[in-house]
Amino acid sequence: MFDLKWIRENPDAFDRAMRRRGLEPQSATVLDLDARRREAQTQLQEMQSRRNAASKEIGQKKQAGDDAGAEALKQEVSQLKQSLSETEERERQLARELEEVLSGLPNAPADDVPDGEDESANVVVRSWGDTDRFGFTPRQHFELGESLAMMDFEDAAKLAGSRFVVLRGGLARLHRAIAQFMIDVHVTENGYEEVVPPFLVNSKTLYGTGQLPKFGEDLFQTTEGYWLIPTAEVPLANLAADKILHAEDLPQRYTALTPCFRAEAGAAGKDTRGMLRQHQFEKVELVSVTHPDRSWDELERMTGCAEDILQRLEIPYRVVALSAGDMGFAARKTYDIEVWLPGQELYREISSCSNCGPFQALRMQARFRAAGEKATAPVHTLNGSGVAVGRALIAVVENHQQADGSIAVPAALRPYMGGAEVISPDG
Known part of the structure; x- marks a missing residue:
């Protein structure tokens, strides 16, 4: 398995290593999946933060007698729960795809390993x-x-x-x-x-x-x-x-x-x-x-x-x-x-x-x-x-x-x- 941070910082070296192993360049596929997974993780964090804040605001609205505002926030929380569920599943799927790609790639050869196909x-x-x-x-x-x-x-x-x-x-x-x-x-x-x-x-x-x-x-x-x-x-x-x-x-x-x-x-x-x-x-x-x-x-x-x-x-x-x-x-x-x-x-x-x-x-x-x-x-x-x-x-x-x-x-x-x-x- 490879360190994703290393691939992000060294995509060209990663591709050269895979070429030496007889494979096509892999960094574009790996980094695309990684970027989409991290984007989903960011969205999850933002939605979770907003859901928690909205849940607190519901009580505040009720105490202030703003029933309409409280109801609107309840609907927002309900929608956020649905979006969270969908985004969590998308993040898990992207993580599975990323792991599947990485787990199928051979180790990078050391610099002094002879080049050759067989x-x-x-x-x-x-x-x-x-x-x-x-x-x-x-x-x-x-x-x-x-x-x-x-x-x-x-x-x-x-x-x-x-x-x-x-x-x-x-x-x-x-x-x-x-x-x-x-x-x-x-x-x-x-x-x-x-x-x-x-x-x-x-x-x-x-x-x-x-x-x-x-x-x-x-x-x-x-x-x-x-x-x-x-x-x-x-x-x-x-x-x-x-x-x-x-x-x-x-x-x-x-x-x-x-x-x-x-x-x-x-x-x-x-x-x-x-x-x-x-x-x-x-x-x-x-x-x-x-x-x-x-x-x-x-x-x-x-x-x-x-x-x-x-x-x-x-x-x-x-x-x-x-x-x-x-x-x-x-x-x-x-x-x-x-x-x-x-x-x-x-x-x-x-x-x-x-x-x-x-x-x-x-x-x-x-x-x-x-x-x-x-x-x-x-x-x-x-x-x-x-x-x-x-x-x-x-x-x-x-x-x-x-x-x-x-x-x-x-x-x-x-x-x-x-x-x-x-x-x-x-x-």
């Missing part, structure tokens, strides 16, 4: 690790998983349908080990508070982080009206909703290991083989609620936390700055971390770390107050994957595969695997 304009910032370390032709994760009899898509399809998997044995334990390793590092070393949030949330919560109303088709909803979370960002960021935080208590950093549920409505035909794009997966999420002066430093810190996980897992990766046209709806700036998958000979995204600035805070009414000050201001929110568990499993399996089809267990995970160094068909 991922072709993304810029590689840095890379880590050796992508050419095999003396044999590496296989894809699903080929390895199926040959180990530990990755079952047929039973998953029988149980639920497409875009699900059943993990067994060593790969099931490896999946759990990756999740536990990541959450331990973020809590004990990186200073994030571990949270177990609800996995079902209401519409207001999804509105706060920007998934609703625009992206409802990407979500799963229950018959009772709850929504399954697409990411733990949704409940974690909303911990600050409708609160005034103390500036000295910022930043607040949260992490959670949760299942995530996505309808993948726009992914028909994409990544239909394997575990890359599923309806259900687990992710370790990182969320920061910060002071506006420190949010850019926090973005670099958060990205570094996710990178450290991949380095400890010995997985080659690169960090990419997303273009304005490729960023998520709520982001001002995003770094994607992409892991190298030797079976595909491609980099694939495993984490997105984004600074949303005040965009989500304005939707959530999340504010802070400096010590000794009366005024409040929106906090800045950030989110990132630290990282997606299923995709980390894919990356470990492909990057640590051996010529005989077994999987070497990275040293960082062995304490979580009972000391096991290899996952092989014999278990």
